[in-house]
Amino acid sequence: MTAKIIDGKAIAQELRGNIAKAAAELAKDHGIVPGLAVVLVGADPASEVYVRSKSKAVTDAGMKSFDHKLPADTSQDDLLALIKQLNEDKNVHGILVQLPLPSQIDSTLVLNSIDPNKDVDGFHPVNAGRLATGQRALVPCTPFGCVILAKKMHSSLSGMNAVVIGRSNIVGKPLAQLLLAENCTVTVAHSKTKDLPGVCREADLLFAAVGRPEMVKGDWIKPGATVIDVGINRVPGEAGKTKLVGDVDYKEALAVAGAVTPVPGGVGPMTIACVILNTLRAACASAGLPEPKV
Ligand SMILES: NC(=O)C1=CN([C@@H]2O[C@H](COP(=O)(O)OP(=O)(O)OC[C@H]3O[C@@H](n4cnc5c(N)ncnc54)[C@H](OP(=O)(O)O)[C@@H]3O)[C@@H](O)[C@H]2O)C=CC1
Ligand SMILES: Nc1nc(=O)c2c([nH]1)NC[C@@H]1CN(c3ccc(C(=O)N[C@@H](CCC(=O)O)C(=O)O)cc3)C=[N+]21
Ligand SMILES: [Mg+2]
Numbered sequence: 001m002t003a004k005i006i007d008g009k010a011i012a013q014e015l016r017g018n019i020a021k022a023a024a025e026l027a028k029d030h031g032i033v034p035g036l037a038v039v040l041v042g043a044d045p046a047s048e049v050y051v052r053s054k055s056k057a058v059t060d061a062g063m064k065s066f067d068h069k070l071p072a073d074t075s076q077d078d079l080l081a082l083i084k085q086l087n088e089d090k091n092v093h094g095i096l097v098q099l100p101l102p103s104q105i106d107s108t109l110v111l112n113s114i115d116p117n118k119d120v121d122g123f124h125p126v127n128a129g130r131l132a133t134g135q136r137a138l139v140p141c142t143p144f145g146c147v148i149l150a151k152k153m154h155s156s157l158s159g160m161n162a163v164v165i166g167r168s169n170i171v172g173k174p175l176a177q178l179l180l181a182e183n184c185t186v187t188v189a190h191s192k193t194k195d196l197p198g199v200c201r202e203a204d205l206l207f208a209a210v211g212r213p214e215m216v217k218g219d220w221i222k223p224g225a226t227v228i229d230v231g232i233n234r235v236p237g238e239a240g241k242t243k244l245v246g247d248v249d250y251k252e253a254l255a256v257a258g259a260v261t262p263v264p265g266g267v268g269p270m271t272i273a274c275v276i277l278n279t280l281r282a283a284c285a286s287a288g289l290p291e292p293k294v
Pocket of ligand 1: 142165166167168169170171172189190191192193196209210211212230231232233267268271
């Protein structure tokens with residue numbers, strides 16, 4: 001058997017087109033142009049790539065992008081002052097502070113200073129709480145994108161056994177909450193889990209968010225399962241170059257799974273699309289409008 005390849009790039013492109021249409025309607029009917037402020041502290045090359053693709057996706061969708069690039073030695077107080085200014089700015093509906101932040105800055109303190117209604121990353125404890133209690137929330141973009149991909153493969157996820165490997169606040173935990181809200185039976189595995197391969201083999205839906213290159217092997221996968229690979233790992237490739245691989249052994253997964261996401265071209269592009277979607281959602285909520293349909 002060879003698995004269906006879930007084309008995250010194409011699905012993200014389609015979603016971005018729908019977001020652009022909804023944004024155009026919001027402008028026409030209500031005179032609101034959603035705005036996203038992206039804050040980058042320092043010059044990490046990977047972060048610069050992500051920030052560029054976010055800004056481009058924002059402007060492609062007809063929204064406003066406000067980029068703030070600060071030097072690596074920016075003080076915590078200066079960053080907090082910028083966030084205060086963005087919280088008060090009526091043209092800014094979404095605020096995203098790119099992680100990781102330099103070591104002189106307390107990330108938790110910074111993320112907690114963002115207005116929860118502008119927190120398009122969904123990292124603020126208010127949004128984590130809203131998600132966990134089934135209230136309208138801004139939900140973290142990577143888990144949001146993972147669930148959209150799973151729902152492209154299955155019209156309903158209800159009753160499916162979902163296994164999430166990883167329990168970070170930005171991926172694993174919110175992903176588990178979203179899957180629970182979809183009526184999955186959810187298992188969250190992590191570094192202390194016993195018999196991880198055996199746990200994974202029970203999964204109809206397997207999500208790997210670990211940060212270990214190609215850890216999930218073919219014989220960890222239930223035949224026919226849907227496998228969503230969140231991992232982004234840069235490893236040595238051919239001719240002294242580096243290449244990106246996921247947390248799943250892609251070749252082995254192709255032979256066993258029913259469907260699998262590639263890396264690159266899987267979850268990554270969905271994360272970007274969901275940042276834009278959350279910016280639109282934040283703009284609608286700020287104007288007292290219902291959830292946009294995209
Ligand atoms: N595509 C995208 O848009 C994004 C991709 N990523 C990628 O996703 C991956 C995960 O990111 P993130 O959640 O931030 O990572 P973290 O390092 O914060 O969390 C990793 C999780 O994996 C668990 N883990 C580590 N080693 C093992 C192991 N051997 N067996 C089982 N579980 C293990 C850890 O367990 P424990 O809690 O016990 O330590 C932890 O819960 C990374 O590759 C990252 O680059 C991240 C964000 C966005
Ligand atoms: N506040 C904050 N929010 C984030 O959402 C956030 C963050 N900080 N810090 C870093 C991680 C990582 N992340 C990715 C986004 C897009 C791709 C992506 O587009 N990947 C492409 C490949 C890109 C490449 O070639 O490097 C793909 O998978 O096809 C990957 C990873 C968001 N993150
Ligand atoms: Mg990917």
